[in-house]
Amino acid sequence: MGREGKSQRMVDKKELKDLSALIEMRLSRRQAMHYGLGSLLAATLPLTACSQKQIGPEDKLVTPELLGFKSIPVAHLVDELVVAEGYRAEVFFRWGDPVSDGPAFKMDASNTAGEQLQQAGMHHDAIQFYPLPIGSDNAKHGLLVMNHEYIDAQLLHRDGGVFDSPENYTLEKTLKEQNAHGVSVIEVRREKTGWQIVRPSQYARRITAQTAISISGPVAGTKYVKTEADPLGQEILGTLNNCSNGKTPWGSYLTCEENFNNYFVLPTKAEFSEKQRRAWKRYGIKNSYYGWYENDNRFDVSQHPNEANRFGWIVEFDPHDPESKPTKRTAMGRFSHENVAHNICEDSRIAFYSGDDAKFEYVYKYITNKPWDGTQGIHHGQLLDDGVLYVARFDENGTGVWLPLVFGLGPLTQENGFDDQADVLVHARMAADAVRATAMERPEWVTTHPDSHDIYVSMTNNIKRGQDGKPDKDAANPRSNNAFGHIIKIVEDDVTSTEFDWDVFVLAGDEEHQSTINGDLYANPDGLMIDSRGVLWVQTDVSASKLNTGTFAQFGNNQMLAVDPDTGETRRFLTGPIGCEITGVTMTPDLKTMWVNIQHPGEVPEVLKRQGVKKTPATPNIASNWPDHQQNGRPRSSTVLITKNDGGVIGS
Numbered sequence: 001m002g003r004e005g006k007s008q009r010m011v012d013k014k015e016l017k018d019l020s021a022l023i024e025m026r027l028s029r030r031q032a033m034h035y036g037l038g039s040l041l042a043a044t045l046p047l048t049a050c051s052q053k054q055i056g057p058e059d060k061l062v063t064p065e066l067l068g069f070k071s072i073p074v075a076h077l078v079d080e081l082v083v084a085e086g087y088r089a090e091v092f093f094r095w096g097d098p099v100s101d102g103p104a105f106k107m108d109a110s111n112t113a114g115e116q117l118q119q120a121g122m123h124h125d126a127i128q129f130y131p132l133p134i135g136s137d138n139a140k141h142g143l144l145v146m147n148h149e150y151i152d153a154q155l156l157h158r159d160g161g162v163f164d165s166p167e168n169y170t171l172e173k174t175l176k177e178q179n180a181h182g183v184s185v186i187e188v189r190r191e192k193t194g195w196q197i198v199r200p201s202q203y204a205r206r207i208t209a210q211t212a213i214s215i216s217g218p219v220a221g222t223k224y225v226k227t228e229a230d231p232l233g234q235e236i237l238g239t240l241n242n243c244s245n246g247k248t249p250w251g252s253y254l255t256c257e258e259n260f261n262n263y264f265v266l267p268t269k270a271e272f273s274e275k276q277r278r279a280w281k282r283y284g285i286k287n288s289y290y291g292w293y294e295n296d297n298r299f300d301v302s303q304h305p306n307e308a309n310r311f312g313w314i315v316e317f318d319p320h321d322p323e324s325k326p327t328k329r330t331a332m333g334r335f336s337h338e339n340v341a342h343n344i345c346e347d348s349r350i351a352f353y354s355g356d357d358a359k360f361e362y363v364y365k366y367i368t369n370k371p372w373d374g375t376q377g378i379h380h381g382q383l384l385d386d387g388v389l390y391v392a393r394f395d396e397n398g399t400g401v402w403l404p405l406v407f408g409l410g411p412l413t414q415e416n417g418f419d420d421q422a423d424v425l426v427h428a429r430m431a432a433d434a435v436r437a438t439a440m441e442r443p444e445w446v447t448t449h450p451d452s453h454d455i456y457v458s459m460t461n462n463i464k465r466g467q468d469g470k471p472d473k474d475a476a477n478p479r480s481n482n483a484f485g486h487i488i489k490i491v492e493d494d495v496t497s498t499e500f501d502w503d504v505f506v507l508a509g510d511e512e513h514q515s516t517i518n519g520d521l522y523a524n525p526d527g528l529m530i531d532s533r534g535v536l537w538v539q540t541d542v543s544a545s546k547l548n549t550g551t552f553a554q555f556g557n558n559q560m561l562a563v564d565p566d567t568g569e570t571r572r573f574l575t576g577p578i579g580c581e582i583t584g585v586t587m588t589p590d591l592k593t594m595w596v597n598i599q600h601p602g603e604v605p606e607v608l609k610r611q612g613v614k615k616t617p618a619t620p621n622i623a624s625n626w627p628d629h630q631q632n633g634r635p636r637s638s639t640v641l642i643t644k645n646d647g648g649v650i651g652s
């Protein structure tokens with residue numbers, strides 16, 4: 001698996017170019033994209049220009065058929081998790097379960113803020129497995145690290161949140177909500193009886209919306225992040241709306257701050273500059289979901305205008321050291337980061353790809369300036385402080401350009417309102433507007449293929465496309481009123497390329513709406529993960545306002561599917577309980593254990609709302625009572641463990 005010598009690489013680059021030209025002559029670009037130019041080249045050449053991890057015959061897993069399971073039917077308002085025949089799914093780690101030997105969950109939501117701090121947060125999202133010992137490929141012992149994206153205050157408190165019981169919205173409630181956010185680290189081990197959570201564990205940890213976090217990169221210490229509580233702009237309390245994640249090759253965890261704007265309130269903009277007001281508008285800072293500002297005034301932007309600049313970043317930490325301080329990596333830009341995936345170049349520099357999940361937002365790529373030396377350790381995190389951020393322009397002819405977001409380059413100058421590089425990064429969306437990046441349909445997850453290094457990005461939906469004077473369809477966003485979403489595939493010659501080819505990998509939805517799915521239908525792709533065998537796992541997030549209703553009824557409850565990236569063959573593998581979305585998936589290195597996260601079961605699908613079903617603090621389980629199904633219970637986001645009955649590879 002070692003890298004080849006430099007001269008060999010240079011020869012390969014030339015060979016690659018020649019062969020690429022030959023293939024291009026025989027196949028149209030779109031055909032080449034369909035069959036995977038990367039795979040064609042990889043199959044033909046002994047090496048490719050960016051073959052970071054060429055798998056030799058001795059390294060290959062005994063590879064069963066890519067998709068070997070029988071697909072399952074759509075689940076219509078079934079309040080259970082269903083997985084393909086021959087597989088077993090077990091609830092493993094629920095909201096409120098202790099991360100170590102802490103307090104037990106109380107089904108009546110009476111756990112205190114202090115207790116919540118020692119328990120799983122709410123609304124599990126992305127998840128990663130880290131084998132122990134560090135750097136090994138142990139499939140029987142490791143850490144599970146996962147995000148808790150947001151909360152449902154009607155489930156978290158006995159009498160609900162600020163909107164349910166405004167007269168009883170206390171500091172204790174704010175703290176419990178903040179402690180239900182962030183990240184959990186748990187230790188897991190496969191015993192004779194099956195997988196167990198190790199309790200107590202020296203690794204167990206919670207990171208919350210109150211945890212002290214460093215700021216690094218070009219924005220650290222600048223005027224944009226200095227506050228009354230932190231006059232040097234060096235330390236932020238907390239991370240929040242931790243949606244999806246990424247894993248660095250050096251063994252750290254990257255948690256992504258998505259819709260941070262919804263935590264801040266902006267009652268008045270009167271005394272602020274025009275530039276500041278434009279920035280708040282561009283980032284959607286106006287109203288708060290939760291009312292934290294009532295008890296923690298840093299979330300009132302009119303009092304603490306820079307506090308909102310301290311969120312919307314990628315945060316790195318070492319999951320192996322529970323005492324380690326996380327770091328916000330500002331060189332990677334500030335926006336609603338969904339997740340982050342990477343490719344490693346032959347010269348060992350690394351590209352990190354991240355989508356900004358909002359309507360008409362962009363896809364970004366960050367390339368480290370320096371190479372990674374191939375060793376483990378959080379000290380490599382400094383690579384995330386020194387690099388160039390780019391944003392994607394998808395051209396009509398199927399090519400694209402990564403446009404650099406560098407102060408002084410192109411329109412990113414003082415004449416155009418940018419003061420310095422920190423300004424460009426804090427206001428990455430505005431910088432991306434200025435360089436005319438392509439506005440996309442809510443870019444959610446990015447995943448990279450382990451062999452071809454092709455990049456897949458889910459565009460979950462954008463019903464505003466072509467509506468109300470908004471931009472109409474284009475080649476990369478080919479449907480007006482895009483209710484069902486699609487997945488884009490990006491092919492780069494080299495990880496450090498600033499040009500790429502792209503195609504629409506699949507249009508989701510049904511045939512009536514021009515779906516190109518080859519197999520089981522789904523809508524609103526969100527979570528994406530390609531495993532080491534090359535199976536593309538797709539997780540859906542049809543929102544409650546559409547779920548099980550009208551045209552969307554045919555897709556049933558949210559689901560997870562397995563896709564063959566070469567043929568597009570799509571099989572439904574798992575369906576979730578009522579009201580949930582499926583988000584987050586990780587596997588052990590032998591691919592024989594999978595964990596999947598089930599988020600927000602119990603949201604009320606529109607079709608039930610129309611029948612008068614209403615969730616209140618007094619009726620938390622009116623739509624779903626998964627997974628515990630206790631009479632006075634409440635639905636709980638959970639990690640589910642999946643194994644194959646014959647002990648085989650998941651998906652085969």
Ligand code: FEO
Binds near residue numbers: 258
């Ligand atoms: Fe948190 Fe865009 O999903």
Ligand code: CA
Binds near residue numbers: 338444526527541
């Ligand atoms: Ca998502």
Ligand code: CA
Binds near residue numbers: 541581
């Ligand atoms: Ca969602």
Ligand code: CA
Binds near residue numbers: 444460526541
């Ligand atoms: Ca989503």
